[in-house]
Ligand SMILES: NC(=O)C1=CN([C@@H]2O[C@H](COP(=O)(O)OP(=O)(O)OC[C@H]3O[C@@H](n4cnc5c(N)ncnc54)[C@H](OP(=O)(O)O)[C@@H]3O)[C@@H](O)[C@H]2O)C=CC1
């Protein structure tokens with residue numbers, strides 16, 4: 001089973017380092033420099049003070065079509081997907097494709113891909129990248145995965161082999177799986193980015209908690225019948241479990257990088273518009289994040 005990973009960011013490097021224990025893995029990077037560093041120095045993984053180094057293959061993305069893969073994990077940010085989708089449409093149709101993005105705006109474009117086996121996933125690991133090929137595992141969880149098109153068989157070898165140290169969990173319904181994750185990302189990410197607070201402060205400060213509940217109420221008005229009963233409790237649990245962490249959106253704003261707000265709140269607002277629903281607090285939050293992005297881009 002030849003595994004390809006597109007994107008040598010925090011998630012891509014973690015998947016590459018983990019899966020290369022059992023499978024031949026090639027990481028496709030945006031730059032030649034990063035591919036060279038991975039080839040020569042390996043991927044350094046720090047977890048709970050322990051350091052390990054793994055040596056998957058690596059190649060720049062412009063050599064992608066020269067490689068034959070059985071399955072490919074796509075680990076770029078939502079807004080980086082269009083360029084990747086073009087490459088995937090031009091290349092072989094045979095590999096199974098697994099999309100690891102937060103948010104849900106990619107679902108519409110996935111339908112346009114000709115591939116037989118498509119999967120979406122909700123990554124519950126927390127990983128940081130500190131240098132070209134250096135990552136830090138800040139919370140080892142699991143990867144929930146669901147079939148978008150095709151069946152489970154094309155990647156069942158990976159799911160079975162990687163357990164228990166790098167677990168995957170099959171979910172029957174991709175929409176409710178991604179919605180659960182998106183509920184947390186819709187409430188926690190933009191609020192922490194605007195307020196510049198850790199995930200834990202959202203529930204320890206009673207006024208921030210009221211705001212979080214308001215955002216959740218608006219979110220659930222759009223997806224009411226598809227959200228699981230314990231979705232709010234799960235968000236509170238994530239805030240508690242990741243209390244000292246800064247959300248990825250807060251880190252993106254602080255590092256002057258674009259955020260995934262369009263794939264998260266933008267998607268929620270587009271679904272609300274289709275149902276003629278107004279979400280005033282969530283809409284305001286969306287404009288605040290877009291405004292912060294605009295300010296940093298100036
Ligand atoms: N980090 C985490 O713990 C979690 C992340 N996620 C989700 O996973 C996805 C990836 O996140 P994360 O790894 O943190 O993001 P990063 O920004 O760390 O990684 C994205 C990587 O994609 C690379 N890339 C961009 N464009 C291309 C291209 N055209 N060809 C090849 N590579 C490209 C970037 O390269 P370069 O740096 O050279 O620009 C970068 O290395 C996101 O949707 C995120 O929401 C979900 C759960 C947890």
Ligand SMILES: CC(C)(CO)C(=O)C(=O)O
Pocket residue numbers: 102184185188189199238242245246247248249
């Ligand atoms: C779950 C949460 C909010 C943890 O910080 C996350 O996924 C993120 O920061 O993007």
